[in-house]
Amino acid sequence: MEEEYEILENTVKDFNAKYVENNSLKFENESMGKEFVKLLADQGFFSMMGQSGEEVADVKTLSVVLENLAKSVPAVAVKTLLANSFLSLVKDPEVTEAVANGSKSGTVTFSDLLVGPGQNGSLLLSDGKIKGEKQFVVGSDSDFIVTLLDTGELVLLKSGFTAGKKLKRLGFRSIGFSAVSVNSSDYEVLSKEGRKELEKLYYQLSIPVAAISLGMSEAVSQKGLDYAKVRTAFGHYLKDFQPLAFELTSLIAEMEILKRYFEVLISTSPSRKEAMFLKHKALALAKDISKTSLQIHGGYGYLEDFGIEKFYRDSMALSVLFHNEEHEMEVLSTLVFETKAGFV
Amino acid sequence: MDFELSDDIKEAVVRAKEFANKYFTEEVAEKSDFNEEFPTDIVAISKKEKVLDFSNPWKVLVTIEELVRRDPGLGISVTISAFGAEIFMFFGNDAQKEKYMNPVFAGKRTLGLGVTEAGGGSDVAGIKCEARLDGDSYVLNGGKMFISNGQIADHFLVLARTSPPPSPEKKHKGLSVFVVDSKSPGFAINKLHGKLGVRATNTAELIFDNVRVPKEDMVGEEGKGFYYIMTFFNISRIYVAAQGLGIAHGALDRLIEYSKKYAPVSETGELNENLQLAIAEIATRVEATRNITYKAASYLFKFTPNPIVTSMAKFYAAETAVFATKRAIELMSLHGLTSDLERFFRDAKILDIWEGTTEVEKLIITRMMLKEGGA
Ligand SMILES: Cc1cc2nc3c(=O)[nH]c(=O)nc-3n(C[C@H](O)[C@H](O)[C@H](O)COP(=O)(O)OP(=O)(O)OC[C@H]3O[C@@H](n4cnc5c(N)ncnc54)[C@H](O)[C@@H]3O)c2cc1C
Numbered sequence: 001m002e003e004e005y006e007i008l009e010n011t012v013k014d015f016n017a018k019y020v021e022n023n024s025l026k027f028e029n030e031s032m033g034k035e036f037v038k039l040l041a042d043q044g045f046f047s048m049m050g051q052s053g054e055e056v057a058d059v060k061t062l063s064v065v066l067e068n069l070a071k072s073v074p075a076v077a078v079k080t081l082l083a084n085s086f087l088s089l090v091k092d093p094e095v096t097e098a099v100a101n102g103s104k105s106g107t108v109t110f111s112d113l114l115v116g117p118g119q120n121g122s123l124l125l126s127d128g129k130i131k132g133e134k135q136f137v138v139g140s141d142s143d144f145i146v147t148l149l150d151t152g153e154l155v156l157l158k159s160g161f162t163a164g165k166k167l168k169r170l171g172f173r174s175i176g177f178s179a180v181s182v183n184s185s186d187y188e189v190l191s192k193e194g195r196k197e198l199e200k201l202y203y204q205l206s207i208p209v210a211a212i213s214l215g216m217s218e219a220v221s222q223k224g225l226d227y228a229k230v231r232t233a234f235g236h237y238l239k240d241f242q243p244l245a246f247e248l249t250s251l252i253a254e255m256e257i258l259k260r261y262f263e264v265l266i267s268t269s270p271s272r273k274e275a276m277f278l279k280h281k282a283l284a285l286a287k288d289i290s291k292t293s294l295q296i297h298g299g300y301g302y303l304e305d306f307g308i309e310k311f312y313r314d315s316m317a318l319s320v321l322f323h324n325e326e327h328e329m330e331v332l333s334t335l336v337f338e339t340k341a342g343f344v
Numbered sequence: 345m346d347f348e349l350s351d352d353i354k355e356a357v358v359r360a361k362e363f364a365n366k367y368f369t370e371e372v373a374e375k376s377d378f379n380e381e382f383p384t385d386i387v388a389i390s391k392k393e394k395v396l397d398f399s400n401p402w403k404v405l406v407t408i409e410e411l412v413r414r415d416p417g418l419g420i421s422v423t424i425s426a427f428g429a430e431i432f433m434f435f436g437n438d439a440q441k442e443k444y445m446n447p448v449f450a451g452k453r454t455l456g457l458g459v460t461e462a463g464g465g466s467d468v469a470g471i472k473c474e475a476r477l478d479g480d481s482y483v484l485n486g487g488k489m490f491i492s493n494g495q496i497a498d499h500f501l502v503l504a505r506t507s508p509p510p511s512p513e514k515k516h517k518g519l520s521v522f523v524v525d526s527k528s529p530g531f532a533i534n535k536l537h538g539k540l541g542v543r544a545t546n547t548a549e550l551i552f553d554n555v556r557v558p559k560e561d562m563v564g565e566e567g568k569g570f571y572y573i574m575t576f577f578n579i580s581r582i583y584v585a586a587q588g589l590g591i592a593h594g595a596l597d598r599l600i601e602y603s604k605k606y607a608p609v610s611e612t613g614e615l616n617e618n619l620q621l622a623i624a625e626i627a628t629r630v631e632a633t634r635n636i637t638y639k640a641a642s643y644l645f646k647f648t649p650n651p652i653v654t655s656m657a658k659f660y661a662a663e664t665a666v667f668a669t670k671r672a673i674e675l676m677s678l679h680g681l682t683s684d685l686e687r688f689f690r691d692a693k694i695l696d697i698w699e700g701t702t703e704v705e706k707l708i709i710t711r712m713m714l715k716e717g718g719a
Contacts, residue, residue: 115678116608136678168374170673170686233467235512243703287670291693294540299465299490299697304538312540316673316689320681325674326608326618344610344617 002267005064012068015043020072027073028310029173034102040076041102045069046083049204059204060266063211067262070215074314075172077212078321082107082139082175084208085201089146089190090156099144107139109147112195113202114324123149123182130155130184136167138321141176146190154194160184171310171317202322206275207265209322213282213315214262217255217289220311224248224293227306244296251289258282273335280332283323286315347635349406356403357410363395364414370684373415376544377687380537382496383421383544390422391451398426398449401645405586405637412590413597415684416691417544420587424492424545428457428501430579431521435564435572444499444523456497458488458524458550459573465490466704468503469515469570473552475504475522480559482506482522484552490698494548495535500524502552503569519569523561530555541690578651581658581699582644585637588661588695591688592630592668598685599623599672606679622671629664636660652712659705662695 019039020027027036040046048062062084070077083099086106090096098104111120115136123132134147140163146156164179191197225248228238238244258281265274290311294301301308319325333342349357367386376383390396395411397403404423411419425448432445447453461471473486484504491500500523507518524531532551539547564572600623607615614620640657643650669689673680680686696702 111678116606119606119679136682167682168684168686170681170689233464234470235467241703243706291666294693295696295701295703298701299460302540302694302697303536304540309538309540312693313690316670317681320673320677324677326616329618344612344614 005060005266008061008064009068011043012065015039016068016072020069020076024073024307025304027174028075029304031174032076032079037079037105038102040080041083041100045080046102047087047096047100049084049088049208059207063208063262063266066208067211067215067218070212071219074212074216074311074318075174077215078138078172078318079175081205081208081212081322082142085205086142086144086146088201088204089154089197090144091190092156092188095144095156095158104143105139105141106144106146107137107142108198108201109134109137109145110198110202110322111136111138112148113199113327114320121179123147123155125149125151125153125155128185130157130160130182130187133164133179133181135179136177137163137180138172138177139175140164140178140180145180147180148194148198152192152194153189154191154197156188156190157182157184157186158188159186169317170320171314172321203272203275205322206272206279207262207270209318210258210262210275210279210282212318213279213286214255214259216286216311216315216318217251217282218259220286220290220293220308221248221252221255223306223308224289224296225252227293227300228296238296244292247292248289248296251285251292254281254285255289258285273332276328276332276335279323280328283315283319286311287319290315349402352400353402353406356397356400357406360395360407360410361414363390363393364411364419368411368415368418373418373544373684373687376421377417378543380539380543382546383418384496386418387422387425391425394451396423396426402641405583405641408583408586409590409593412587413594415544416587416591416594416688417542419590420542420691421544421546423583425451425454427492427580428455428576431457431501431563431572431576434575435521435568439560440523440563453498454493454496456491456493456500457576458491458500458502460489460491461487462489462549466701468573469509469519471503471505471519473502473504475506475520475557477506477559478556481556482559482562484522484524484555484557486552488550488552490536491548491550492698493546494533494550495546498526500526500550501563502550503573506566506569516570518567519573520566521563521569521572522557523563524552524555524557528555528557540693541687542694543690577699578649578654579644581654581705582637582641584695584699585633585640585654585657585661588658588665588692589630589633589637591665591692591695592626592633592661595665595668595672595685595688595692596623596626596630598680598683598688599626599675602672602676602679606676619675622675626668626671629667633657633661633664652709652716655700655705655708655712658695658700659702659709662692662702665692665695668692 066077085108099106121133121135161182231238294308300306330342408423429448448455475482506520509515530553534549536547637657640653669692
């Protein structure tokens with residue numbers, strides 16, 4: 001890994017040790033609180049993506065930060081991802097400054113890309129007002145929302161919206177997740193070709209999302225390794241039992257290969273296909289490795305105190321909130337076959 | 345060979361369905377899950393309505409399956425009140441059956457079983473809890489970890505060491521089972537919080553500080569406790585398999601419902617093949633789980649238990665439940681994540697752990713097959 005990334009990695013490690021680890025259950029399950037969000041912003045973590053017009057944005061530094069934030073509390077990494085996504089789309093200096101310095105929060109709704117047409121509510125502009133409801137908004141407790149209208153424009157809602165009843169939340173419980181009712185005349189149209197713009201950002205996030213998955217995998221596999229070295233059963237350390245040792249080792253082999261690939265991708269200009277390869281495999285790995293690590297911990301893995309079960313939940317939540325298996329495999333198959341594939 | 349359920353067992357299925365439809369509302373299920381709250385009221389109603397008919401184990405099995413299919417946390421809470429009672433049935437004396445077992449089967453009392461300790465659950469013979477004979481009672485010292493019904497049971501069956509093992513290889517000797525009254529002096533209970541799933545069930549740590557247990561509350565013979573517990577697990581694992589079957593079937597129900605309502609279709613108007621194959625795979629695994637679970641049950645209920653098939657059923661059901669809930673969420677995307685399926689996903693993972701981890705079940709299968717030469 002390049003030196004600049006190593007320095008960044010150490011910065012995040014220190015940040016985790018100082019501010020995150022002691023509060024991990026609170027940050028995961030309840031709320032991160034304004035003070036902590038400000039601290040995150042003060043590190044410059046919220047505005048690392050820049051506003052790139054290119055298909056593949058510079059997500060290298062952001063990805064290194066996310067990977068390392070995810071090792072302690074994945075929800076903190078997701079919060080950071082949302083802020084960066086927001087700032088990559090919005091230009092209004094008053095808004096961007098407030099979100100970048102953590103005094104206000106912003107989110108982007110990706111759900112239009114994840115569920116079918118008509119399944120995500122409806123937002124329409126009429127007589128100078130945007131009205132309707134958007135379903136499945138991650139970060140619904142934010143001060144600003146970037147979202148898509150039915151007519152295809154990408155808009156920034158500055159006020160005039162309220163979050164509905166909290167939705168069930170498998171993971172990232174401290175981040176708002178609900179439908180949002182909108183009745184707003186305080187908005188800005190960001191793009192007429194909103195869906196395209198949103199899709200572009202979505203694919204730009206492939207490596208950052210993979211980075212969060214890899215961070216989770218590293219943390220949860222380390223917990224498995226540590227526990228298996230100290231816990232005994234039948235007079236042996238758990239590490240000595242082949243089923244546990246072999247499975248964890250095999251998953252760690254996969255993780256190390258993906259980390260290498262990740263490092264290659266962030267130090268070059270990866271194609272969309274390569275970025276999607278990484279995301280596809282990293283999301284699956286985080287789920288598998290969390291499951292194995294939980295299993296190694298036996299009953300203790302099932303309780304939150306050991307900090308394992310959250311990875312089991314979050315790895316699944318991540319793979320749904322920022323990913324749709326069928327949709328992405330269709331796109332990826334088409335890139336691999338170099339012709340439309342995966343459709344009948 | 346007849347794969348059809350008899351009419352009275354089909355009736356039990358219908359009764360369980362009706363009960364779940366009436367009482368397992370999403371509101372109650374969500375509240376119990378969120379607050380980690382045992383559904384006392386529903387459990388009381390289920391006992392009054394005799395939802396579990398202990399006179400016929402097949403009815404118990406299908407009732408567990410159906411209730412859990414609707415909601416695992418509530419379903420397990422309703423069906424776990426008699427956890428451990430078979431130990432009395434097979435090894436208790438008449439007085440113990442009268443005093444402890446009958447009230448549990450009649451729905452008047454709740455039972456818990458304390459085997460696992462902080463230091464280990466898989467290695468049952470390695471437990472440290474001790475019972476020392478002192479006059480006409482035993483004195484218990486030590487603790488038990490992750491005990492279901494911990495705060496609500498009236499009595500616990502507790503495995504403790506009554507004599508040192510004759511040799512390091514014979515650790516399973518010298519263990520005995522006692523009935524411990526939850527109100528005994530020196531007995532403390534700490535509720536465990538923050539479970540991944542089955543949060544409606546009550547789980548606690550038990551601590552014994554010089555707890556006196558009258559001699560007559562030892563179950564069966566002194567030193568045979570390990571054998572009693574293993575015999576019990578060969579019964580209870582079939583019911584755990586039924587839990588897995590219920591969870592997996594519940595996930596399949598939800599995926600099929602989603603497919604009809606929301607799933608994308610191809611240009612020919614059919615469901616995408618990826619989804620079609622996934623449904624087929626889950627459905628096949630559910631069917632295979634049912635067959636193996638019912639086979640294990642049929643051996644047991646004819647009093648010819650087959651521990652190999654039982655362990656196969658338990659681990660396969662657990663893996664199927666975990667697999668089905670995971671695949672269903674992945675395919676249902678945000679619709680799955682924001683539905684009760686997310687609870688099923690969290691609940692399913694316990695089946696890989698309790699009453700013999702999946703690894704331990706697999707070891708039992710092979711070791712017994714090598715010993716006995718086949719399933
Ligand atoms: C919610 C909940 C409710 C429970 N209810 C009860 C209850 O009512 N009564 C009760 O007595 N217990 C109960 N348990 C405990 C449960 O049965 C144990 O957690 C389980 O038996 C595993 O024991 P352990 O947690 O100590 O894990 P360990 O025994 O420490 O095992 C850790 C890991 O090592 C693996 N392992 C162990 N030995 C081997 C080997 N030889 N080869 C390969 N792998 C091996 C295991 O499979 C597991 O993956 C409950 C647990 C939970 C979480």
